[in-house]
Amino acid sequence: MRVMSCLGAAALIAPALALALALAPPARAQASRFDGNWSVEVVTEKGACDRAYRYAVIVQNGRARYGGPENFNVNGQVQPNGSVSASISRGQDRADVSGRLSGHTGRGTWSTSGGRVCSGFWNAEKRG
Incomplete structure (x- = not known):
């Protein structure tokens, strides 16, 4: 799977989700x-x-980071109730992510801005 064709477009999720997800909680x-x-x-x-x-x-600790080799800037978090809100960027490309985690699964939507505009959905599964 190519990560950077639309920012690696959806690649920004994940993060996400990324997906996803990484603004530090209070002290x-x-x-x-x-x-x-x-x-x-x-x-x-x-x-x-x-x-x-x-x-x-x-x-x-409620913060997320990309677990792969590419370099993304992640700004967001997972709230205690599972609500996910984040933006992920690389260069001039950016993806905004929203959704919810519940138990060991999650789902939500994403959209990019910058060079190429795309949108879609994400699904997540907890592995450990």
Whole structure:
């Protein structure tokens, strides 16, 4: 799966989700029930981005980071109720992510801005 064809378009999720997801919580970070390794599938519904991507995302203390080799800037978090809100960028490309985690799964939407505009949905599954 190519990560950077639309910012690696959906690649920004994940993060996400990324997907996803990484603004530091207040001073004392506390473990979140959503902490762990997540596999995030990103699907493009509109725009000229690759059809689907799958990424590793690591959530720690409610913050998320991309678990792969590419370099993304992630700004967001997973709230204690599972609400996900984030933006992920690389260069001039950016993806805005929203959704919800519940138990060991999650889902939401994403859209890019910048060079190529795309949008779609994401699904997440907790791996550990």
